[in-house]
Amino acid sequence: xxxxxxxxxxxxxxxxxxxxxxxxxxxxxxxxxxxxxxxxxxxxxxxxxxxxxxxxxxxxxxxxxxxxxxxxxxxxxxxxxxxxxxxxxxxxxxxxxxxxxxxxxxxxxxxxxxxxxxxxxxxxxxxxxxxxxxxxxxxxxxxxxxxxxxxxxxxxxxxxxxxxxxxxxxxxxxxxxxxxxxxxxxxxxxxxxxxxxxxxxxxxxxxxxxxxxxxxxxxxxxxxxxxxxxxxxxxxxxxxxxxxxxxxxxxxxxxxxxxxxxxxxxxxxxxxxxxxxxxxxxxxxxxxxxxxxxxxxxxxxxxxxxxxxxxxxxxxxxxxxxxxxxxxxxxxxxxxxxxxxxxxxxxxxxxxxxxxxxxxxxxxxxxxxxxxxxxxxxxxxxxxxxxxxxxxxxxxxxxxxxxxxxxxxxxxxxxxxxxxxxxxxxxxxxxxxxxxxxxxxxxxxxxxxxxxxxxxxxxxxxxxxxxxxxxxxxxxxxxxxxxxxxxxxxxxxxxxxxxxxxxxxxxxxxxxxxxxxxxxxxxxxxxxxxxxxxxxxxxxxxxxxxxxxxxxxxxxxxxxxxxxxxxxxxxxxxxxxxxxxxxxxx
Amino acid sequence: xxxxxxxxxxxxxxxxxxxxxxxxxxxxxxxxxxxxxxxxxxxxxxxxxxxxxxxxxxxxxxxxxxxxxxxxxxxxxxxxxxxxxxxxxxxxxxxxxxxxxxxxxxxxxxxxxxxxxxxxxxxxxxxxxxxxxxxxxxxxxxxxxxxxxxxxxxxxxxxxxxxxxxxxxxxxxxxxxxxxxxxxxxxxxxxxxxxxxxxxxxxxxxxxxxxxxxxxxxxxxxxxxxxxxxxxxxxxxxxxxxxxxxxxxxxxxxxxxxxxxxxxxxxxx
Numbered sequence: 001x002x003x004x005x006x007x008x009x010x011x012x013x014x015x016x017x018x019x020x021x022x023x024x025x026x027x028x029x030x031x032x033x034x035x036x037x038x039x040x041x042x043x044x045x046x047x048x049x050x051x052x053x054x055x056x057x058x059x060x061x062x063x064x065x066x067x068x069x070x071x072x073x074x075x076x077x078x079x080x081x082x083x084x085x086x087x088x089x090x091x092x093x094x095x096x097x098x099x100x101x102x103x104x105x106x107x108x109x110x111x112x113x114x115x116x117x118x119x120x121x122x123x124x125x126x127x128x129x130x131x132x133x134x135x136x137x138x139x140x141x142x143x144x145x146x147x148x149x150x151x152x153x154x155x156x157x158x159x160x161x162x163x164x165x166x167x168x169x170x171x172x173x174x175x176x177x178x179x180x181x182x183x184x185x186x187x188x189x190x191x192x193x194x195x196x197x198x199x200x201x202x203x204x205x206x207x208x209x210x211x212x213x214x215x216x217x218x219x220x221x222x223x224x225x226x227x228x229x230x231x232x233x234x235x236x237x238x239x240x241x242x243x244x245x246x247x248x249x250x251x252x253x254x255x256x257x258x259x260x261x262x263x264x265x266x267x268x269x270x271x272x273x274x275x276x277x278x279x280x281x282x283x284x285x286x287x288x289x290x291x292x293x294x295x296x297x298x299x300x301x302x303x304x305x306x307x308x309x310x311x312x313x314x315x316x317x318x319x320x321x322x323x324x325x326x327x328x329x330x331x332x333x334x335x336x337x338x339x340x341x342x343x344x345x346x347x348x349x350x351x352x353x354x355x356x357x358x359x360x361x362x363x364x365x366x367x368x369x370x371x372x373x374x375x376x377x378x379x380x381x382x383x384x385x386x387x388x389x390x391x392x393x394x395x396x397x398x399x400x401x402x403x404x405x406x407x408x409x410x411x412x413x414x415x416x417x418x419x420x421x422x423x424x425x426x427x428x429x430x431x432x433x434x435x436x437x438x439x440x441x442x443x444x445x446x447x448x449x450x451x452x453x454x455x456x457x458x459x460x461x462x463x464x465x466x467x468x469x470x471x472x473x474x475x476x477x478x479x480x481x482x483x484x485x486x487x488x489x490x491x492x493x494x495x496x497x498x499x500x501x502x503x504x505x506x507x508x509x510x511x512x513x514x515x516x517x518x519x520x521x522x523x524x525x526x527x528x529x530x531x532x533x534x535x536x537x538x539x540x541x542x543x544x545x546x547x548x549x550x551x552x553x554x555x556x557x558x559x560x561x562x563x564x565x566x567x568x569x570x571x572x573x574x575x576x577x578x579x580x581x582x583x584x585x586x
Numbered sequence: 587x588x589x590x591x592x593x594x595x596x597x598x599x600x601x602x603x604x605x606x607x608x609x610x611x612x613x614x615x616x617x618x619x620x621x622x623x624x625x626x627x628x629x630x631x632x633x634x635x636x637x638x639x640x641x642x643x644x645x646x647x648x649x650x651x652x653x654x655x656x657x658x659x660x661x662x663x664x665x666x667x668x669x670x671x672x673x674x675x676x677x678x679x680x681x682x683x684x685x686x687x688x689x690x691x692x693x694x695x696x697x698x699x700x701x702x703x704x705x706x707x708x709x710x711x712x713x714x715x716x717x718x719x720x721x722x723x724x725x726x727x728x729x730x731x732x733x734x735x736x737x738x739x740x741x742x743x744x745x746x747x748x749x750x751x752x753x754x755x756x757x758x759x760x761x762x763x764x765x766x767x768x769x770x771x772x773x774x775x776x777x778x779x780x781x782x783x784x785x786x787x788x789x790x791x792x793x794x795x796x797x798x799x800x801x802x803x804x805x806x807x808x809x810x811x812x813x814x815x816x817x818x819x820x821x822x823x824x825x826x827x828x829x830x831x832x833x834x835x836x837x838x839x840x841x842x843x844x845x846x847x848x849x850x851x852x853x854x855x
Contacts, residue, residue, distance in 0.1 A: 016833065020612050020613055020639075020640040020643060020644070020672075021672070022643075022647055022672020022676070022677060024651070024832055025832050025833050064672065066613055067613045113615065114615040117614060117615035117616045117670075118615055118616075120616065120699060120702055121606070121615075121616040121617065121618070121668070121695070121699060123698075123699075123702065124616075124695050124696075124698035124699035124701075124702060125599060125618070125695045125698070127698035127701070127702075128694035128695045128697070128698040129599070131694065131698065132694060
């Protein structure tokens with residue numbers, strides 16, 4: 001092959017495999033033939049312009065022949081083969097200039113190409129990194145959504161509250177709404193129904209809340225919360241709670257079943273900026289009040305009430321430690337015989353006291369109820385029973401006669417407990433108190449419907465020789481049948497029966513009838529709450545056997561009651577004794 | 587894979603990428619220093635690597651042109667990498683205008699780069715997906731939009747299967763990818779091997795372990811298994827430079843130094 005086609009073939013062979021270009025051999029031949037024509041044209045031109053070589057160099061690179069070897073071999077082929085292919089009449093300096101120009105064009109194109117490629121790969125890396133970061137953020141957002149939303153209703157959950165509060169304005173309201181007895185729905189109709197009911201309830205609340213621009217959250221299984229932003233006062237939050245309870249009170253229809261529902265709400269409204277947990281806690285406390293007040297209603301959180309609740313709770317929680325440290329003690333209020341001449345102390349009622357290390361001396365009304373609620377009344381009652389027996393066993397009269405009996409109150413759980421008599425027997429045994437000197441006061445409430453245990457306990461106590469007295473008789477649920485059949489020894493008339501100073505004739509008749517009833521059944525009748533001589537006289541006239549009250553003496557410490565019992569008998573009648581009680585009342 | 591679909595892909599520019607090193611071996615500049623460092627170390631161990639890469643790339647192009655000659659107008663190129671010079675869609679469209687190509691790669695940078703190149707190119711798309719999840723590739727929106735599985739498809743698995751260790755069942759992946767291809771479709775596979783690189787084998791294996799995608803070179807019989815159930819076209823599974831060469835090859839003293847087995851097979855039916 002000779003002439004230009006021969007040069008093109010040699011060029012093609014030189015370029016083969018020195019660089020990668022995606023050209024088929026025919027494509028390559030076409031490309032190189034075109035470039036060779038341009039080179040030949042330049043060399044033969046009347047006015048020589050070496051720039052033609054430059055553009056051939058750039059086109060070579062553009063076609064993919066960008067490797068250094070491609071340039072080297074191209075230059076060699078050009079120098080050695082091109083002049084010959086053109087007939088040998090080409091000036092050497094033109095060839096040299098053309099070759100230099102081609103090399104310059106080639107190098108410049110490779111440079112440009114590298115810069116472009118570097119830029120594009122950097123851009124790709126940036127894009128990829130951006131994309132990875134965006135995906136990371138999206139997945140974070142998705143996780144955040146999962147964490148802050150309830151999957152069943154799609155509502156924000158407790159974890160979302162902090163974020164919502166941050167944008168809620170100067171004052172916020174929170175209505176914590178709890179479906180009443182929802183567990184019952186799930187248990188009886190199945191959890192599927194429960195879920196649909198929750199969804200339906202959520203839909204109603206959502207519609208209600210959306211109208212006011214407020215936010216609905218699902219705090220817990222059957223608990224929703226409405227967050228009100230920028231409230232003007234508690235009235236706003238209360239109105240919302242009221243409306244929420246109203247929309248939930250409309251019967252629901254789930255799976256063709258009508259499911260009636262009520263809800264309770266705890267409402268709190270306060271300046272924004274507090275801890276979200278604190279806000280929820282306040283709403284929960286108010287919700288607890290609403291539940292305790294019979295459900296189906298709302299209650300507004302109130303700091304004072306909450307503080308009182310908290311104080312009660314703290315006190316209740318301190319009872320076990322108080323028991324361990326012996327902080328519970330007894331005072332004794334004298335029981336005085338109304339019959340006979342002298343104001344004879346026949347007994348004393350033990351009254352529980354708590355020497356609280358911080359609160360000071362607390363009366364029974366401050367902690368007996370708490371102990372009952374906390375389930376601590378039995379250990380406390382047992383402790384006080386033993387203490388009373390122990391102290392009463394030490395009483396001595398001046399003349400060596402039988403000392404007065406001690407009245408000890410038993411709480412209903414103690415009376416219901418099997419084996420009460422056995423416990424009492426052990427205590428009497430340990431303390432040495434004769435059984436007949438122990439009078440146990442039980443409320444008539446415990447006797448409304450005496451259980452087998454109660455009956456067994458009372459009979460066993462009777463057999464033991466311990467006396468049982470019904471306290472607060474005449475105020476509540478007196479079961480006359482019980483009075484007749486149970487082994488009882490006395491009744492204590494409620495203070496209300498002692499009545500006002502100027503009692504009506506009918507009251508006097510009623511009192512007389514009750515006393516007569518007691519006597520008919522062979523029971524001792526005690527009147528408590530006697531504060532004046534007039535009351536004392538009236539009770540004596542009515543036939544009461546024993547009196548108790550400030551008029552006869554305030555509660556005394558165990559030392560002082562022991563001293564009073566040990567003191568020589570007063571010479572005066574009980575009606576004259578009243579003056580001396582004031583000083584002993586402390 | 588346990589990774590939920592919304593969990594982000596990692597992008598690690600501190601480790602060399604085979605896709606970018608391959609671009610370097612082909613003479614491209616779409617790579618970073620970290621890639622070039624590694625690519626030069628491999629070159630020191632295997633001086634022929636540039637030529638191997640070029641030969642492999644040339645096989646891909648010949649295979650595409652062959653498929654176009656057989657009437658194939660749509661291609662699925664898995665493991666497409668950094669498409670430097672001579673992308674499949676350019677080759678195919680030059681041979682048959684209107685040809686469509688879906689590129690698939692797992693390297694986020696390669697995918698982002700392909701997107702730049704394919705901007706304004708309606709006949710081609712790139713998706714980021716893992717060969718290990720063939721169904722994700724086949725059901726991808728772009729795949730569905732561009733490829734018609736009622737008509738022959740050219741499945742290109744060039745220099746990619748050696749990135750899948752046996753434990754991940756690469757044969758199962760190929761079976762799954764081939765399953766939806768109608769009769770008359772073609773499958774091109776090129777696969778790295780150490781069969782004729784005995785001296786370099788250890789160093790190659792060690793160097794491959796440093797990249798984001800370690801390499802499993804397979805002996806001939808194992809590469810041939812990828813074509814099970816398919817009809818290999820002439821000349822069968824051969825060294826890449828020997829597959830339907832367009833001009834005599836003078837670059838390798840012996841063809842085995844090309845380091846790649848290559849073959850094209852037809853989906854029967």
